[in-house]
Amino acid sequence: MTLAHAPHGNEAIDPRTLGLFWPTQEAPMITLTPELEQQLQQPTVQHKILTRAAELVAQGWTRGTAARDAEGRKVRSTAPEAATWCVVGAIDRALYELVGVDVYQMLGFDVDTYDTAPCPLPAMLALRRGPERMLARRDLARWNDTVCPNGATAELVLRTAAHTLAGCS
Numbered sequence: 001m002t003l004a005h006a007p008h009g010n011e012a013i014d015p016r017t018l019g020l021f022w023p024t025q026e027a028p029m030i031t032l033t034p035e036l037e038q039q040l041q042q043p044t045v046q047h048k049i050l051t052r053a054a055e056l057v058a059q060g061w062t063r064g065t066a067a068r069d070a071e072g073r074k075v076r077s078t079a080p081e082a083a084t085w086c087v088v089g090a091i092d093r094a095l096y097e098l099v100g101v102d103v104y105q106m107l108g109f110d111v112d113t114y115d116t117a118p119c120p121l122p123a124m125l126a127l128r129r130g131p132e133r134m135l136a137r138r139d140l141a142r143w144n145d146t147v148c149p150n151g152a153t154a155e156l157v158l159r160t161a162a163h164t165l166a167g168c169s
Contacts, residue, residue: 040095047162050094050127051162056093056094074112091127130165
């Protein structure tokens with residue numbers, strides 16, 4: 001997928017506005033520079049990422065891991081074979097699709113480690129903050145795995161947080 005052709009009519013983040021550009025369809029691993037960290041704090045950028053995450057959850061939702069393939073096996077949320085995502089996994093995948101940041105590569109985690117480790121990246125924490133505020137909870141992954149009743153609710157939380165961040169509510 002190229003950034004110019006985001007699915008579902010979602011306007012992709014233009015990498016040139018972030019100081020990034022890659023000519024291939026597969027995004028390279030991007031480092032979180034201070035400039036990129038600052039861009040990811042912007043409500044309009046967060047809106048795009050959370051909106052794409054909502055679209056992913058609408059395609060398929062899961063619990064107990066960031067993502068699963070079509071056979072139900074745990075996979076990286078950024079893997080091409082990922083078919084269902086938890087709320088956090090969908091945010092990670094959207095970040096990868098729209099900006100090129102692969103949190104697994106950045107952190108050096110495998111799937112099982114990622115599923116159990118706290119998130120040390122400020123940019124990722126910032127992207128989770130909107131949905132967490134809506135839910136009045138601090139652990140979005142735990143909410144997804146233990147409280148969220150279904151994918152439609154997960155999608156609604158992401159969409160509502162996206163609109164709130166963009167001042168569209």
